[in-house]
Amino acid sequence: MFGTASAEPAEEPFRWGAASAAYQVEGGASAEGKGRSIWDHYLDDLSLAGPGMSGAVAINFYDRAQYLQDIALMKEMGLTSYRFSISWPRIIPDGLGPANPAAIAHYRRFIADLKAAGIRPMLTLYHWDMPLSLAKAGGWENRESVAWFRHYADVVFDNFHDEVDLYVLVNEPLVERAMKQLAEQRMTGAPGEFAIVPPASDLAGSLRTFNHLLLASAAAKQSFDAKGYKGRVGLAVPLFPTLTGPDATPADREAATLADGVMNRWFLDAMYKGRYPADVLAAATAMGSDLGIRPDDAATIGAARFDYLGINFYAPLFIRRPAGAAPGYAAQMFLPEGTYAAYNGAVRPDQFRALLDRIRVDYGNPPVFITENGAGFPGEDELVDGAVNDTQRCRYLVDHIGAMKAAMDDGSDVRGYHVWSSHDNLEWLFGYGSRFGMIHVDFDTQARTPKLSARVYSDIVKGKPVTAASCG
Ligand code: BGC
Numbered sequence: 001m002f003g004t005a006s007a008e009p010a011e012e013p014f015r016w017g018a019a020s021a022a023y024q025v026e027g028g029a030s031a032e033g034k035g036r037s038i039w040d041h042y043l044d045d046l047s048l049a050g051p052g053m054s055g056a057v058a059i060n061f062y063d064r065a066q067y068l069q070d071i072a073l074m075k076e077m078g079l080t081s082y083r084f085s086i087s088w089p090r091i092i093p094d095g096l097g098p099a100n101p102a103a104i105a106h107y108r109r110f111i112a113d114l115k116a117a118g119i120r121p122m123l124t125l126y127h128w129d130m131p132l133s134l135a136k137a138g139g140w141e142n143r144e145s146v147a148w149f150r151h152y153a154d155v156v157f158d159n160f161h162d163e164v165d166l167y168v169l170v171n172e173p174l175v176e177r178a179m180k181q182l183a184e185q186r187m188t189g190a191p192g193e194f195a196i197v198p199p200a201s202d203l204a205g206s207l208r209t210f211n212h213l214l215l216a217s218a219a220a221k222q223s224f225d226a227k228g229y230k231g232r233v234g235l236a237v238p239l240f241p242t243l244t245g246p247d248a249t250p251a252d253r254e255a256a257t258l259a260d261g262v263m264n265r266w267f268l269d270a271m272y273k274g275r276y277p278a279d280v281l282a283a284a285t286a287m288g289s290d291l292g293i294r295p296d297d298a299a300t301i302g303a304a305r306f307d308y309l310g311i312n313f314y315a316p317l318f319i320r321r322p323a324g325a326a327p328g329y330a331a332q333m334f335l336p337e338g339t340y341a342a343y344n345g346a347v348r349p350d351q352f353r354a355l356l357d358r359i360r361v362d363y364g365n366p367p368v369f370i371t372e373n374g375a376g377f378p379g380e381d382e383l384v385d386g387a388v389n390d391t392q393r394c395r396y397l398v399d400h401i402g403a404m405k406a407a408m409d410d411g412s413d414v415r416g417y418h419v420w421s422s423h424d425n426l427e428w429l430f431g432y433g434s435r436f437g438m439i440h441v442d443f444d445t446q447a448r449t450p451k452l453s454a455r456v457y458s459d460i461v462k463g464k465p466v467t468a469a470s471c472g
Contacts, residue, residue, distance in 0.1 A: 015120065015416030016461040017081030018074065018438065019372050021127035021171065023055045024425040026087065028062030032102035035093030037129035038139070042429070048186045053431035059423055059441050062106070066446065068113060073439060073448060074422060075117040077458040082119050083168065083371055083418045084110075085127035088152055095131030096148060099155045111163050122369070122418070124168040124236070125149075125156055125220070128176045128428075139180075140173075140209040143292065146216045153220035157229055165231035168310050168371060169220050172238045173213040174198075174263055177206050182429055194429075196240065197259045197317060197331045204289030207266065207280070211293050214270055218304035236310035236371035237267045240317045241351045241358075245336045248320065256319040258283055259331040263317075271309070272363040274302025283329040308415065309359065312372035313352050313400075315345025342375035343434045347396060349403035356407035356414065367413050373400050374420035374436050381424065381435040381451070388440045388451035394471035397457055419457060423448070 023039045043054035060066045074082065089095070090103035111121050126149070130139055134148055153169065178196045185192030198206040214235075221233050240263050242256040261280040269277050276298045284291055318339075322332040339346045352373070359368060375396040381388055397419060408414050424437035432443050438454035441447070452471065459466050 012415065013080065014414075015081035015122075015369070015418075017079050017083060017119075017122065017416060017418040018422035019083035019122075019418040019420050020061070020085070020422055020425060021124065021129075022085045022087040022090075023058070023127070023129040024421075024428070025059045025061035025084075025423065027055065027057040027060045029054075029056045031062055032090070032106060033093055033100045034087065034103065035089035035095070036132040037087070037089045038132055038135035039129050039428075041132050041135070042183050046187060048183055049429050049431040053426075055426050058426050059443070060446050061423075064109070064113075067110065070423065070439075070448065071113055071117045071119065073450060073454075074119060077438075077450070077454055078461040079119055079422075080461070081122055081416055081418065082114055082422070083122035083124060085124035085129075085168075085171065086156065087129050088126060089129060089131040091155060092131065092152055095134040096151065099159070104159045108160070108163065111160070115163075120166070121164050122166045122168060122371075122416075123156075123160065123164045124171055125153055126169065127171040128179070140212045140216075141205065143212055143215075145212050146219055149216035150219040150223055154223055157220075157224050157227060161227075161229040161231065166369075167224075167231060167233045168236045169217040169233060170213050171236045171371075172312055173210050173267075174206075175238050177202070177209055179428055186429065195333065196238075196263070197319060197333050198262060199332075200287070200325070200328065200330050203262070203284055203287065203329055204291055206262070207284060207289075207291050208293070210266055211291065211297055214267065214301045215297060217306070218301045221304040221306060232307035232367075234306040234308040234310050234369070235267075235271075236312050237264075238312040238314070238372075239264050239268075239355055240315070241348075241355050242319045243316050243346075243351075245318055245320060245334070252320045255321040255329075255331040258329055259317070259319045262329075262331075268309075268359075268363055270298045270301040271304075271306055272302070272366065274299045287328050308367040308369055309363075310369050310371035311355070311359070312420070313355060313370065314373070314375065314420075315342070316348050316351040317345060342377050342392070342396065343436075344375065347375065347399075349396075349399040352400050353403040353407045356404065356412040357410060360407070360410070360412045365411065365413050367415050369415055370404065370417040372418060372420035373397075373404075376427075376434045376436045378434075381440060383440055383442070383449060386449065388449060389472065390438075390451045390453045391471050393438070393451070394453040394456050395468050397453055398460070398466060398468050398471060401460060 424435040440449040
Protein backbone atom coordinates (compact mmCIF):
# COMPACT_ATOMS: atom_id res chain seq x y z
CA MET A 1 0.00 0.00 0.00
CA PHE A 2 1.32 3.46 -0.80
CA GLY A 3 0.64 6.98 0.29
CA THR A 4 2.37 10.20 -0.60
CA ALA A 5 3.19 11.12 2.99
CA SER A 6 5.68 8.34 3.76
CA ALA A 7 7.35 8.80 0.35
CA GLU A 8 8.30 12.41 1.07
CA PRO A 9 11.94 13.13 1.85
CA ALA A 10 12.36 16.05 4.22
CA GLU A 11 13.90 18.39 1.64
CA GLU A 12 11.12 18.60 -0.90
CA PRO A 13 7.79 17.00 -1.69
CA PHE A 14 8.19 13.81 -3.68
CA ARG A 15 7.55 14.51 -7.36
CA TRP A 16 4.96 12.22 -8.91
CA GLY A 17 4.96 12.61 -12.64
CA ALA A 18 5.03 11.32 -16.16
CA ALA A 19 7.52 11.67 -18.99
CA SER A 20 7.54 12.26 -22.73
CA ALA A 21 9.90 13.38 -25.50
CA ALA A 22 9.51 16.09 -28.12
CA TYR A 23 9.75 14.02 -31.27
CA GLN A 24 7.42 11.36 -29.91
CA VAL A 25 4.57 13.76 -29.12
CA GLU A 26 4.87 17.18 -30.70
CA GLY A 27 4.15 16.94 -34.41
CA GLY A 28 4.44 20.42 -35.96
CA ALA A 29 7.43 19.13 -37.88
CA SER A 30 8.22 22.48 -39.48
CA ALA A 31 6.19 24.82 -37.27
CA GLU A 32 7.63 28.20 -36.29
CA GLY A 33 10.97 27.80 -38.02
CA LYS A 34 11.89 24.35 -36.74
CA GLY A 35 14.96 22.84 -38.40
CA ARG A 36 15.15 19.22 -39.42
CA SER A 37 16.36 16.50 -37.12
CA ILE A 38 17.86 13.10 -37.78
CA TRP A 39 14.46 11.62 -36.87
CA ASP A 40 12.65 13.69 -39.52
CA HIS A 41 15.17 12.18 -41.90
CA TYR A 42 14.78 8.58 -40.66
CA LEU A 43 11.01 8.55 -40.56
CA ASP A 44 9.86 11.10 -43.16
CA ASP A 45 12.55 10.91 -45.84
CA LEU A 46 13.45 7.25 -45.44
CA SER A 47 10.22 5.80 -43.93
CA LEU A 48 12.25 3.51 -41.70
CA ALA A 49 9.25 2.82 -39.44
CA GLY A 50 7.00 2.08 -42.41
CA PRO A 51 4.81 4.23 -44.65
CA GLY A 52 3.14 7.14 -42.87
CA MET A 53 4.81 6.30 -39.55
CA SER A 54 6.53 9.49 -38.50
CA GLY A 55 6.45 12.28 -35.97
CA ALA A 56 5.08 14.79 -38.49
CA VAL A 57 1.79 14.93 -36.52
CA ALA A 58 2.39 12.53 -33.59
CA ILE A 59 -0.09 13.41 -30.82
CA ASN A 60 -0.24 17.06 -31.84
CA PHE A 61 1.33 18.25 -28.61
CA TYR A 62 2.99 21.33 -30.12
CA ASP A 63 -0.49 22.77 -30.55
CA ARG A 64 -1.39 24.84 -27.49
CA ALA A 65 -5.12 24.12 -27.73
CA GLN A 66 -4.27 20.40 -27.59
CA TYR A 67 -1.62 20.49 -24.88
CA LEU A 68 -3.81 22.59 -22.59
CA GLN A 69 -6.33 19.75 -22.61
CA ASP A 70 -3.55 17.30 -21.88
CA ILE A 71 -2.25 19.40 -19.00
CA ALA A 72 -5.80 19.52 -17.63
CA LEU A 73 -5.94 15.69 -17.70
CA MET A 74 -2.62 15.43 -15.89
CA LYS A 75 -3.74 17.98 -13.31
CA GLU A 76 -6.89 15.94 -12.72
CA MET A 77 -4.66 12.92 -12.10
CA GLY A 78 -2.83 14.94 -9.46
CA LEU A 79 0.57 14.86 -11.14
CA THR A 80 3.07 17.29 -9.68
CA SER A 81 5.90 16.82 -12.18
CA TYR A 82 6.17 16.54 -15.93
CA ARG A 83 9.35 15.50 -17.67
CA PHE A 84 9.35 16.62 -21.30
CA SER A 85 12.05 17.35 -23.83
CA ILE A 86 12.58 20.43 -25.90
CA SER A 87 13.69 20.04 -29.47
CA TRP A 88 17.23 21.16 -30.29
CA PRO A 89 16.34 21.86 -33.96
CA ARG A 90 13.44 24.03 -32.83
CA ILE A 91 15.67 26.05 -30.49
CA ILE A 92 18.65 26.22 -32.89
CA PRO A 93 17.34 25.20 -36.32
CA ASP A 94 20.68 24.48 -37.95
CA GLY A 95 22.27 23.15 -34.76
CA LEU A 96 24.91 25.83 -34.27
CA GLY A 97 23.55 29.14 -35.52
CA PRO A 98 21.28 31.68 -33.86
CA ALA A 99 18.45 30.68 -31.53
CA ASN A 100 14.86 30.73 -32.75
CA PRO A 101 12.83 33.14 -30.58
CA ALA A 102 9.49 31.59 -31.62
CA ALA A 103 10.48 28.19 -30.25
CA ILE A 104 11.80 29.69 -27.03
CA ALA A 105 8.54 31.61 -26.61
CA HIS A 106 6.56 28.43 -27.26
CA TYR A 107 8.34 26.43 -24.57
CA ARG A 108 8.25 29.32 -22.09
CA ARG A 109 4.49 29.53 -22.56
CA PHE A 110 4.20 25.75 -22.18
CA ILE A 111 6.17 25.85 -18.93
CA ALA A 112 4.00 28.68 -17.62
CA ASP A 113 0.90 26.65 -18.53
CA LEU A 114 2.25 23.60 -16.71
CA LYS A 115 3.06 25.60 -13.61
CA ALA A 116 -0.33 27.27 -13.63
CA ALA A 117 -1.74 23.73 -13.31
CA GLY A 118 0.51 23.01 -10.32
CA ILE A 119 2.84 20.76 -12.32
CA ARG A 120 6.57 21.34 -12.07
CA PRO A 121 8.72 21.09 -15.19
CA MET A 122 11.63 18.67 -15.55
CA LEU A 123 13.22 19.81 -18.79
CA THR A 124 15.18 17.38 -20.95
CA LEU A 125 17.53 19.09 -23.39
CA TYR A 126 18.26 16.12 -25.62
CA HIS A 127 16.02 13.15 -26.27
CA TRP A 128 17.60 11.92 -29.51
CA ASP A 129 16.39 14.54 -32.03
CA MET A 130 19.78 15.84 -33.10
CA PRO A 131 19.75 18.60 -35.72
CA LEU A 132 20.26 16.91 -39.08
CA SER A 133 23.19 19.16 -40.01
CA LEU A 134 25.09 17.97 -36.93
CA ALA A 135 24.13 14.33 -37.42
CA LYS A 136 25.57 14.64 -40.93
CA ALA A 137 28.77 16.06 -39.44
CA GLY A 138 29.21 12.82 -37.49
CA GLY A 139 26.81 13.32 -34.59
CA TRP A 140 28.04 12.01 -31.25
CA GLU A 141 30.86 10.11 -32.93
CA ASN A 142 32.54 13.44 -33.61
CA ARG A 143 34.28 14.85 -30.53
CA GLU A 144 33.19 18.31 -31.67
CA SER A 145 29.73 17.27 -30.43
CA VAL A 146 30.89 18.21 -26.92
CA ALA A 147 31.20 21.85 -28.00
CA TRP A 148 27.97 21.75 -30.06
CA PHE A 149 26.01 20.53 -27.07
CA ARG A 150 27.57 22.98 -24.68
CA HIS A 151 26.52 25.83 -26.97
CA TYR A 152 22.96 24.50 -27.14
CA ALA A 153 22.85 23.98 -23.35
CA ASP A 154 24.01 27.57 -22.81
CA VAL A 155 21.17 28.85 -24.98
CA VAL A 156 18.70 26.71 -23.02
CA PHE A 157 20.00 27.71 -19.59
CA ASP A 158 20.10 31.42 -20.50
CA ASN A 159 16.53 31.33 -21.75
CA PHE A 160 14.91 29.09 -19.14
CA HIS A 161 16.87 29.43 -15.88
CA ASP A 162 14.31 31.81 -14.39
CA GLU A 163 11.51 29.26 -14.88
CA VAL A 164 13.12 25.81 -14.67
CA ASP A 165 15.24 24.39 -11.86
CA LEU A 166 15.47 20.74 -12.86
CA TYR A 167 17.22 19.65 -16.06
CA VAL A 168 17.95 16.33 -17.75
CA LEU A 169 20.87 16.93 -20.09
CA VAL A 170 20.67 13.83 -22.24
CA ASN A 171 18.41 10.81 -22.40
CA GLU A 172 19.67 7.23 -22.65
CA PRO A 173 22.87 7.27 -24.73
CA LEU A 174 22.81 3.47 -24.78
CA VAL A 175 19.34 3.06 -26.26
CA GLU A 176 19.87 5.94 -28.68
CA ARG A 177 22.92 4.10 -30.03
CA ALA A 178 20.96 0.83 -30.36
CA MET A 179 18.22 2.69 -32.21
CA LYS A 180 20.77 4.25 -34.58
CA GLN A 181 22.26 0.84 -35.32
CA LEU A 182 18.79 -0.48 -36.08
CA ALA A 183 18.06 2.51 -38.34
CA GLU A 184 21.25 1.85 -40.27
CA GLN A 185 20.38 -1.81 -40.74
CA ARG A 186 16.93 -0.83 -41.99
CA MET A 187 18.51 1.55 -44.50
CA THR A 188 19.99 -1.51 -46.16
CA GLY A 189 16.50 -3.03 -46.41
CA ALA A 190 17.00 -5.52 -43.57
CA PRO A 191 14.38 -5.67 -40.77
CA GLY A 192 17.30 -5.33 -38.38
CA GLU A 193 17.77 -6.35 -34.79
CA PHE A 194 17.23 -4.08 -31.80
CA ALA A 195 20.28 -4.97 -29.74
CA ILE A 196 20.39 -2.87 -26.59
CA VAL A 197 23.59 -4.53 -25.47
CA PRO A 198 26.09 -3.41 -28.10
CA PRO A 199 27.29 -6.17 -30.43
CA ALA A 200 31.06 -6.76 -30.60
CA SER A 201 31.14 -5.03 -33.99
CA ASP A 202 29.89 -1.81 -32.40
CA LEU A 203 31.61 -1.91 -29.02
CA ALA A 204 34.20 0.71 -29.93
CA GLY A 205 31.69 2.98 -31.68
CA SER A 206 29.32 2.75 -28.73
CA LEU A 207 31.94 3.52 -26.08
CA ARG A 208 33.29 6.41 -28.14
CA THR A 209 29.86 8.05 -28.42
CA PHE A 210 29.07 7.39 -24.76
CA ASN A 211 32.29 9.17 -23.81
CA HIS A 212 31.32 12.17 -25.93
CA LEU A 213 27.79 12.28 -24.51
CA LEU A 214 29.17 12.17 -20.97
CA LEU A 215 31.78 14.85 -21.74
CA ALA A 216 29.10 17.01 -23.37
CA SER A 217 26.98 16.64 -20.24
CA ALA A 218 29.93 17.49 -18.02
CA ALA A 219 30.66 20.59 -20.11
CA ALA A 220 27.03 21.71 -19.85
CA LYS A 221 26.96 21.12 -16.11
CA GLN A 222 30.17 23.13 -15.62
CA SER A 223 28.69 25.93 -17.64
CA PHE A 224 25.47 25.93 -15.61
CA ASP A 225 27.48 26.11 -12.40
CA ALA A 226 29.76 28.83 -13.75
CA LYS A 227 26.77 30.98 -14.64
CA GLY A 228 25.59 30.71 -11.05
CA TYR A 229 22.10 29.54 -12.02
CA LYS A 230 20.03 27.80 -9.33
CA GLY A 231 18.82 24.32 -10.05
CA ARG A 232 19.72 20.67 -10.43
CA VAL A 233 21.29 19.17 -13.50
CA GLY A 234 21.79 15.49 -14.34
CA LEU A 235 21.39 12.79 -16.99
CA ALA A 236 18.82 10.05 -17.55
CA VAL A 237 20.58 6.73 -18.00
CA PRO A 238 18.83 3.49 -18.78
CA LEU A 239 20.03 0.91 -16.27
CA PHE A 240 19.67 -2.76 -17.11
CA PRO A 241 20.51 -5.31 -14.43
CA THR A 242 22.11 -8.23 -16.28
CA LEU A 243 20.89 -11.75 -15.58
CA THR A 244 21.78 -15.11 -17.05
CA GLY A 245 19.50 -18.00 -18.02
CA PRO A 246 19.04 -21.24 -16.06
CA ASP A 247 21.59 -23.12 -18.20
CA ALA A 248 24.24 -20.42 -18.12
CA THR A 249 27.86 -21.47 -18.62
CA PRO A 250 30.82 -19.64 -17.04
CA ALA A 251 31.31 -17.94 -20.44
CA ASP A 252 27.71 -16.69 -20.34
CA ARG A 253 28.26 -15.30 -16.85
CA GLU A 254 31.43 -13.58 -17.95
CA ALA A 255 29.56 -12.07 -20.90
CA ALA A 256 26.85 -10.80 -18.52
CA THR A 257 29.43 -9.17 -16.24
CA LEU A 258 31.04 -7.42 -19.16
CA ALA A 259 27.65 -6.37 -20.55
CA ASP A 260 26.92 -4.85 -17.14
CA GLY A 261 30.20 -2.97 -17.51
CA VAL A 262 29.28 -1.63 -20.93
CA MET A 263 25.65 -0.73 -20.21
CA ASN A 264 25.69 0.31 -16.55
CA ARG A 265 29.13 0.71 -14.97
CA TRP A 266 30.50 2.65 -17.95
CA PHE A 267 28.18 5.53 -17.03
CA LEU A 268 27.97 5.10 -13.26
CA ASP A 269 31.71 4.66 -12.68
CA ALA A 270 32.53 7.71 -14.80
CA MET A 271 29.95 9.89 -13.04
CA TYR A 272 30.53 8.70 -9.47
CA LYS A 273 34.10 7.38 -9.45
CA GLY A 274 35.73 9.46 -12.18
CA ARG A 275 37.03 6.40 -14.05
CA TYR A 276 35.90 3.98 -16.70
CA PRO A 277 35.61 0.31 -15.73
CA ALA A 278 38.92 -1.50 -16.23
CA ASP A 279 37.34 -4.73 -17.52
CA VAL A 280 35.52 -2.90 -20.33
CA LEU A 281 38.58 -0.88 -21.30
CA ALA A 282 40.67 -4.06 -21.35
CA ALA A 283 38.11 -5.91 -23.49
CA ALA A 284 37.94 -3.06 -25.99
CA THR A 285 41.72 -2.72 -26.12
CA ALA A 286 42.12 -6.47 -26.63
CA MET A 287 39.94 -6.13 -29.73
CA GLY A 288 42.34 -3.51 -31.07
CA SER A 289 39.72 -0.79 -30.81
CA ASP A 290 40.58 2.88 -30.81
CA LEU A 291 38.10 4.49 -28.48
CA GLY A 292 39.48 8.00 -28.83
CA ILE A 293 39.29 8.41 -25.07
CA ARG A 294 41.82 10.81 -23.56
CA PRO A 295 43.45 10.08 -20.21
CA ASP A 296 41.51 12.78 -18.32
CA ASP A 297 38.08 12.22 -19.82
CA ALA A 298 36.55 10.07 -17.08
CA ALA A 299 38.00 12.34 -14.37
CA THR A 300 36.45 15.36 -16.11
CA ILE A 301 33.08 13.61 -16.05
CA GLY A 302 33.42 12.73 -12.37
CA ALA A 303 34.47 16.29 -11.55
CA ALA A 304 31.25 17.67 -13.03
CA ARG A 305 29.39 16.37 -9.94
CA PHE A 306 25.95 15.96 -11.43
CA ASP A 307 23.24 16.92 -8.95
CA TYR A 308 21.21 13.73 -9.21
CA LEU A 309 21.07 10.42 -11.04
CA GLY A 310 18.17 10.01 -13.48
CA ILE A 311 17.24 6.35 -13.85
CA ASN A 312 15.15 4.93 -16.65
CA PHE A 313 14.19 1.41 -15.63
CA TYR A 314 12.09 -0.98 -17.67
CA ALA A 315 13.52 -4.48 -17.27
CA PRO A 316 16.61 -6.54 -16.55
CA LEU A 317 18.33 -8.07 -19.57
CA PHE A 318 19.16 -11.75 -19.86
CA ILE A 319 22.60 -12.07 -21.40
CA ARG A 320 24.47 -14.96 -22.97
CA ARG A 321 27.57 -15.39 -25.04
CA PRO A 322 26.44 -15.96 -28.62
CA ALA A 323 27.30 -19.40 -29.99
CA GLY A 324 30.40 -19.38 -32.18
CA ALA A 325 31.45 -15.86 -31.16
CA ALA A 326 35.03 -14.83 -31.87
CA PRO A 327 37.26 -14.57 -28.77
CA GLY A 328 36.82 -11.45 -26.66
CA TYR A 329 33.77 -9.37 -25.83
CA ALA A 330 30.55 -10.91 -27.13
CA ALA A 331 27.14 -10.48 -25.53
CA GLN A 332 23.64 -11.13 -26.74
CA MET A 333 20.32 -10.41 -25.07
CA PHE A 334 17.62 -13.08 -24.98
CA LEU A 335 14.44 -13.98 -23.15
CA PRO A 336 14.35 -17.39 -21.46
CA GLU A 337 11.33 -19.41 -22.50
CA GLY A 338 8.25 -18.82 -20.40
CA THR A 339 9.40 -15.41 -19.08
CA TYR A 340 6.56 -12.95 -18.44
CA ALA A 341 7.52 -9.91 -20.47
CA ALA A 342 6.35 -6.53 -21.71
CA TYR A 343 7.57 -4.86 -24.93
CA ASN A 344 10.74 -3.73 -23.19
CA GLY A 345 11.61 -7.03 -21.51
CA ALA A 346 11.01 -9.25 -18.51
CA VAL A 347 8.68 -7.87 -15.84
CA ARG A 348 10.83 -7.94 -12.70
CA PRO A 349 10.05 -5.36 -10.01
CA ASP A 350 12.45 -7.23 -7.70
CA GLN A 351 15.25 -6.17 -10.06
CA PHE A 352 14.17 -2.55 -9.80
CA ARG A 353 14.55 -2.74 -6.04
CA ALA A 354 17.90 -4.51 -6.36
CA LEU A 355 19.10 -1.83 -8.77
CA LEU A 356 18.19 0.97 -6.37
CA ASP A 357 19.94 -0.92 -3.56
CA ARG A 358 23.04 -1.22 -5.73
CA ILE A 359 23.07 2.51 -6.47
CA ARG A 360 22.83 3.22 -2.75
CA VAL A 361 25.55 0.76 -1.74
CA ASP A 362 28.02 0.96 -4.65
CA TYR A 363 27.66 4.60 -5.68
CA GLY A 364 27.30 6.53 -2.44
CA ASN A 365 23.51 6.91 -2.38
CA PRO A 366 23.12 9.90 -4.71
CA PRO A 367 19.77 11.68 -5.01
CA VAL A 368 17.80 9.78 -7.64
CA PHE A 369 14.91 10.68 -9.90
CA ILE A 370 13.16 7.85 -11.65
CA THR A 371 13.02 9.60 -15.00
CA GLU A 372 11.18 6.75 -16.75
CA ASN A 373 9.44 3.55 -15.73
CA GLY A 374 6.59 1.94 -17.57
CA ALA A 375 5.44 -0.79 -19.87
CA GLY A 376 3.37 -1.78 -22.86
CA PHE A 377 1.82 -5.17 -23.50
CA PRO A 378 0.60 -6.41 -26.87
CA GLY A 379 -3.16 -6.24 -27.32
CA GLU A 380 -4.26 -4.66 -24.05
CA ASP A 381 -4.80 -1.07 -25.15
CA GLU A 382 -8.07 -1.59 -26.98
CA LEU A 383 -10.69 1.09 -26.50
CA VAL A 384 -13.92 -0.77 -25.73
CA ASP A 385 -17.11 1.09 -24.79
CA GLY A 386 -15.11 4.19 -23.98
CA ALA A 387 -12.70 2.43 -21.62
CA VAL A 388 -9.22 0.89 -21.78
CA ASN A 389 -8.57 -1.82 -19.23
CA ASP A 390 -4.79 -1.94 -19.28
CA THR A 391 -4.61 -4.31 -16.35
CA GLN A 392 -1.06 -5.47 -17.00
CA ARG A 393 0.36 -1.93 -17.25
CA CYS A 394 -1.56 -1.02 -14.12
CA ARG A 395 -0.08 -3.94 -12.18
CA TYR A 396 3.38 -3.23 -13.57
CA LEU A 397 3.20 0.33 -12.22
CA VAL A 398 1.81 -0.69 -8.82
CA ASP A 399 4.47 -3.38 -8.41
CA HIS A 400 7.35 -1.17 -9.51
CA ILE A 401 6.27 1.71 -7.30
CA GLY A 402 6.08 -0.82 -4.46
CA ALA A 403 9.63 -1.95 -5.23
CA MET A 404 10.84 1.66 -5.28
CA LYS A 405 9.11 2.31 -1.97
CA ALA A 406 10.80 -0.75 -0.42
CA ALA A 407 14.21 0.51 -1.62
CA MET A 408 13.43 3.93 -0.14
CA ASP A 409 12.55 2.31 3.17
CA ASP A 410 16.02 0.76 3.04
CA GLY A 411 17.53 4.22 2.55
CA SER A 412 17.59 4.91 -1.21
CA ASP A 413 17.35 8.64 -1.79
CA VAL A 414 14.64 8.71 -4.47
CA ARG A 415 13.14 12.18 -5.01
CA GLY A 416 10.60 11.57 -7.74
CA TYR A 417 9.04 9.07 -10.12
CA HIS A 418 7.92 9.55 -13.73
CA VAL A 419 5.83 7.06 -15.65
CA TRP A 420 6.72 6.51 -19.28
CA SER A 421 4.43 7.79 -20.56
CA SER A 422 1.53 10.09 -19.85
CA HIS A 423 0.11 9.43 -23.34
CA ASP A 424 0.42 6.82 -26.06
CA ASN A 425 2.88 8.21 -28.59
CA LEU A 426 5.32 7.44 -31.38
CA GLU A 427 7.64 4.59 -30.42
CA TRP A 428 10.53 5.59 -32.70
CA LEU A 429 11.34 2.90 -35.29
CA PHE A 430 8.45 0.79 -34.01
CA GLY A 431 5.87 3.37 -35.08
CA TYR A 432 2.47 3.72 -33.41
CA GLY A 433 1.91 0.01 -32.71
CA SER A 434 3.46 -0.24 -29.25
CA ARG A 435 1.61 1.93 -26.78
CA PHE A 436 3.05 2.95 -23.41
CA GLY A 437 0.61 5.66 -22.25
CA MET A 438 -1.69 5.92 -19.27
CA ILE A 439 -3.87 8.05 -21.52
CA HIS A 440 -5.09 6.39 -24.69
CA VAL A 441 -4.72 8.40 -27.89
CA ASP A 442 -6.76 7.76 -31.02
CA PHE A 443 -4.06 8.60 -33.56
CA ASP A 444 -6.64 9.45 -36.24
CA THR A 445 -8.87 11.80 -34.25
CA GLN A 446 -6.45 12.81 -31.45
CA ALA A 447 -9.15 11.89 -28.91
CA ARG A 448 -7.82 11.17 -25.42
CA THR A 449 -9.18 8.55 -22.99
CA PRO A 450 -7.55 7.97 -19.60
CA LYS A 451 -6.98 4.25 -19.07
CA LEU A 452 -7.40 2.17 -15.92
CA SER A 453 -3.68 2.72 -15.18
CA ALA A 454 -4.25 6.50 -15.13
CA ARG A 455 -6.97 6.09 -12.50
CA VAL A 456 -4.90 3.81 -10.29
CA TYR A 457 -1.72 5.91 -10.65
CA SER A 458 -3.76 8.94 -9.74
CA ASP A 459 -4.92 7.15 -6.57
CA ILE A 460 -1.28 6.43 -5.67
CA VAL A 461 -0.31 10.06 -6.27
CA LYS A 462 -3.20 11.27 -4.15
CA GLY A 463 -2.18 8.95 -1.30
CA LYS A 464 -5.16 6.62 -1.53
CA PRO A 465 -4.70 2.98 -0.60
CA VAL A 466 -3.73 0.95 -3.66
CA THR A 467 -2.69 -2.69 -4.15
CA ALA A 468 -2.24 -4.82 -7.27
CA ALA A 469 -5.87 -5.90 -6.73
CA SER A 470 -6.90 -2.31 -7.52
CA CYS A 471 -6.05 -3.16 -11.14
CA GLY A 472 -8.68 -5.88 -11.30
C1 BGC B 1 12.99 5.94 -24.25
C2 BGC B 1 11.63 6.39 -24.75
C3 BGC B 1 10.85 5.19 -25.24
C4 BGC B 1 10.63 4.29 -24.05
C5 BGC B 1 9.73 3.08 -24.30
C6 BGC B 1 12.96 4.65 -23.49
O1 BGC B 1 14.00 3.84 -23.92
O2 BGC B 1 13.60 6.97 -23.53
O3 BGC B 1 11.81 7.36 -25.73
O4 BGC B 1 9.65 5.54 -25.87
O5 BGC B 1 11.87 3.82 -23.59
O6 BGC B 1 10.34 2.13 -25.10
